[in-house]
Amino acid sequence: MAHGPTFEPKNSVLKWTEERLPIFGLIHGSLGPGYPAPRNLNYWWNFGSLAGLCLVIQIITGIILAMHYTPHIDMAFDSVERITRDVNYGWLMRYMHTNGASMFFIAVYIHIFRGMYYGSYKAPREMLWMLGLVIMLLMMATAFMGYVLPWGQMSFWGATVITNFFSAFNDLYAGSGNGDGLGDMVVSLLLGGFSVDNPTLNRFYSLHYLLPFVITGVVILHIWALHIPGSNNPLGIDMKGKQDKIPFHPYYTAKDGFGVFVFLAIFAMVIFYAPDSMGHPDNYIPADPMVTPAHIVPEWYFLPFYTILKSFTIDFIITAKFWGVIAMFASIILLFFLPWLDSSKVRSAQFRPVFRFFFWVLLVDLVVLTWIGAKSADEIIFMDIQAVTIGQVATFWYFFHFFFLLPVLSRVEKTLPLPESIASAVIKDKA
Amino acid sequence: MTTIETTNEHDEGATRRDFLNVFAVVGSAVGTAAFVWPLVDQMNPAADTLALASIEVDLSAVEEGQSVKVKWRGKPVFVRHRTAAEIATAKADDGASDLKDPESDADRVTAGKEQWLVMVGVCTHLGCVPLGQQGEYGGWFCPCHGSHYDTSGRIRKGPAPKNLEVPSYSFLSDTRVLIG
Numbered sequence: 001m002a003h004g005p006t007f008e009p010k011n012s013v014l015k016w017t018e019e020r021l022p023i024f025g026l027i028h029g030s031l032g033p034g035y036p037a038p039r040n041l042n043y044w045w046n047f048g049s050l051a052g053l054c055l056v057i058q059i060i061t062g063i064i065l066a067m068h069y070t071p072h073i074d075m076a077f078d079s080v081e082r083i084t085r086d087v088n089y090g091w092l093m094r095y096m097h098t099n100g101a102s103m104f105f106i107a108v109y110i111h112i113f114r115g116m117y118y119g120s121y122k123a124p125r126e127m128l129w130m131l132g133l134v135i136m137l138l139m140m141a142t143a144f145m146g147y148v149l150p151w152g153q154m155s156f157w158g159a160t161v162i163t164n165f166f167s168a169f170n171d172l173y174a175g176s177g178n179g180d181g182l183g184d185m186v187v188s189l190l191l192g193g194f195s196v197d198n199p200t201l202n203r204f205y206s207l208h209y210l211l212p213f214v215i216t217g218v219v220i221l222h223i224w225a226l227h228i229p230g231s232n233n234p235l236g237i238d239m240k241g242k243q244d245k246i247p248f249h250p251y252y253t254a255k256d257g258f259g260v261f262v263f264l265a266i267f268a269m270v271i272f273y274a275p276d277s278m279g280h281p282d283n284y285i286p287a288d289p290m291v292t293p294a295h296i297v298p299e300w301y302f303l304p305f306y307t308i309l310k311s312f313t314i315d316f317i318i319t320a321k322f323w324g325v326i327a328m329f330a331s332i333i334l335l336f337f338l339p340w341l342d343s344s345k346v347r348s349a350q351f352r353p354v355f356r357f358f359f360w361v362l363l364v365d366l367v368v369l370t371w372i373g374a375k376s377a378d379e380i381i382f383m384d385i386q387a388v389t390i391g392q393v394a395t396f397w398y399f400f401h402f403f404f405l406l407p408v409l410s411r412v413e414k415t416l417p418l419p420e421s422i423a424s425a426v427i428k429d430k431a
Numbered sequence: 432m433t434t435i436e437t438t439n440e441h442d443e444g445a446t447r448r449d450f451l452n453v454f455a456v457v458g459s460a461v462g463t464a465a466f467v468w469p470l471v472d473q474m475n476p477a478a479d480t481l482a483l484a485s486i487e488v489d490l491s492a493v494e495e496g497q498s499v500k501v502k503w504r505g506k507p508v509f510v511r512h513r514t515a516a517e518i519a520t521a522k523a524d525d526g527a528s529d530l531k532d533p534e535s536d537a538d539r540v541t542a543g544k545e546q547w548l549v550m551v552g553v554c555t556h557l558g559c560v561p562l563g564q565q566g567e568y569g570g571w572f573c574p575c576h577g578s579h580y581d582t583s584g585r586i587r588k589g590p591a592p593k594n595l596e597v598p599s600y601s602f603l604s605d606t607r608v609l610i611g
Contacts, residue, residue, distance in 0.1 A: 160558050189471075193480045195505030203474070290500065290507045292559035294574055319592070376576055378590070 004029070004036040004247055030227060036245040037252055038233035040426050044118075045231070045252075046259035047111040053260060054104035055219065059212050061097040069149065071205040073198045076151035077286040095275040096267075101143050102278045103267050105301040108136060116338075117359055119347030120232040126339040128225040133335055135218050140302070142211040145204040147299060148196075152283030157296045159196045159204075163187055165309070168322040195289060235418070235425055236347025243423040295376055303373025304366050305331060310373075311395040313388065327395070334402050341402055344410035351416040355409055362401050368394045485611030487603065490547070498563055500552060503610050507552035507560055508598065509571075510608070513582065518545050520569065521583035529587050532594045536583045539597050549600050549610065550584045556591035571595065 007025035009015045018024055028034040068087050070079040083090035121129035148155045170183035192199030239245055282293045298306050305328050312323035349356040375387035419425035486503050493499055498511040521536040554561050559575035566572030568581035578589030585594040600610040
């Protein structure tokens with residue numbers, strides 16, 4: 001465990017408490033002067049604490065919204081409108097919560113890409129990386145179920161499309177073809193009926209309230225796992241001595257605090273000036289099981305995975321639909337194996353020029369996947385090329401990057417010489 | 432304690448203890464598994480949901496060339512009183528080469544009641560509700576991603592993989608049908 005100076009309270013009350021429950025020492029060692037951090041952390045390291053802030057905002061606003069929300073198909077939509085129009089500051093709570101989800105994903109996605117660029121997933125931080133992915137998966141489930149609660153058209157049809165993924169299991173056991181296949185059984189187990197209905201809304205509400213606390217538990221494990229090896233840094237080399245370290249408090253509490261203000265300023269602009277910019281207008285139409293919206297799209301943070309799902313159009317042994325579902329889950333699960341897919345001993349992309357180039361290519365690829373996800377499959381993008389074709393190329397590249405490029409590259413790439421220590425590199429930079 | 436352990440090593444008591452250990456572990460495992468089932472099964476459709484699993488539709492008011500859309504298991508069901516021309520086209524197309532999911536018209540209706548076409552009104556592509564008497568084949572057209580269905584509800588053109596699903600149904604009389 002990365003140790004700094006131990007906590008020695010002077011105050012007699014603190015001392016009395018500390019002897020019985022060493023909680024102040026825990027805080028001191030995790031976020032205080034007792035946590036020695038590398039001296040060269042840049043602003044990309046702010047996004048962990050920002051994600052934590054988002055979790056707190058979501059839990060507080062969410063508990064408040066739950067005091068005014070009614071989880072019933074006949075009343076849910078109206079209760080959300082009532083929160084927006086009639087409840088004191090209800091509009092603020094609601095827009096903080098809806099946009100807070102987007103801000104949470106922005107923070108977490110940047111946090112993940114920072115880890116990928118600087119090799120934070122590599123030994124000895126594999127467990128830290130995997131716990132982070134567990135948090136991301138839990139966030140996705142929570143966000144999906146939360147989006148269903150306002151019971152608008154996109155809530156309803158999004159839930160219909162996403163729960164129907166599981167009907168792909170009919171490929172394994174189709175039954176009589178009259179609703180008794182394995183997939184049908186899984187879907188009706190999830191929905192509590194034959195379609196998205198009141199039982200579905202109720203269970204999603206229950207789980208949407210539960211999961212953030214599960215996330216909090218995994219966040220604690222994530223921070224615990226962080227404090228064993230300590231933070232990675234932009235150079236990706238280990239801290240060697242005192243000259244490489246500074247105490248977390250006051251240095252990084254101040255730096256994180258500055259980031260919080262910038263982040264909250266952007267968040268406030270979204271809430272006050274464009275609160276519906278990241279939502280879909282169709283969700284202001286109450287859910288109607290008899291009419292589908294012309295174009296069903298998930299929230300922006302699911303779009304890359306939605307494109308991967310839609311990119312499989314040819315039946316091969318199993319149906320195209322099943323391939324799509326498998327690929328979509330695989331695109332996330334493969335990240336758990338990233339520490340082993342990339343076997344290079346050098347962590348930071350600063351010293352891996354070829355890796356760095358392909359990192360940015362991957363980022364562009366994900367932008368393309370996001371952009372295509374919002375299009376309908378047969379939309380013509382340019383010339384005669386349909387959206388689905390571009391999505392297929394981008395999907396191919398995504399898997400090619402992780403399953404071929406990265407394993408090969410990490411074995412053959414000639415890396416640049418690493419600096420002797422963090423301190424020497426930092427001092428050379430300044431000189 | 433030491434005395435007891437020493438004694439056990441020397442007599443048959445050890446096998447009795449093994450038996451008790453195994454019995455306790457297996458018993459707890461079976462008991463836990465039995466208790467987990469209610470926790471899972473409560474997620475399945477409840478009795479009142481299942482009670483609505485079938486519906487009766489009165490067809491007496493549906494004239495030739497008209498359709499009704501009824502809600503069954505939370506989804507729309509189309510009941511179409513087809514015209515003679517529609518039935519003729521559907522039968523003539525039984526051998527058409529563009530049938531992605533080949534099925535004869537006779538297999539999709541009840542013999543002797545060819546005028547009634549009963550289908551789940553959910554596009555087999557991504558679950559949208561198709562519009563009636565539209566599209567290139569005069570049947571149904573899905574506005575979401577452009578799937579065309581013919582007058583028998585069979586997929587002819589577009590991204591949908593399957594024909595519109597025919598639910599299990601039976602005629603209670605000439606004008607009453609039980610769906611589900």
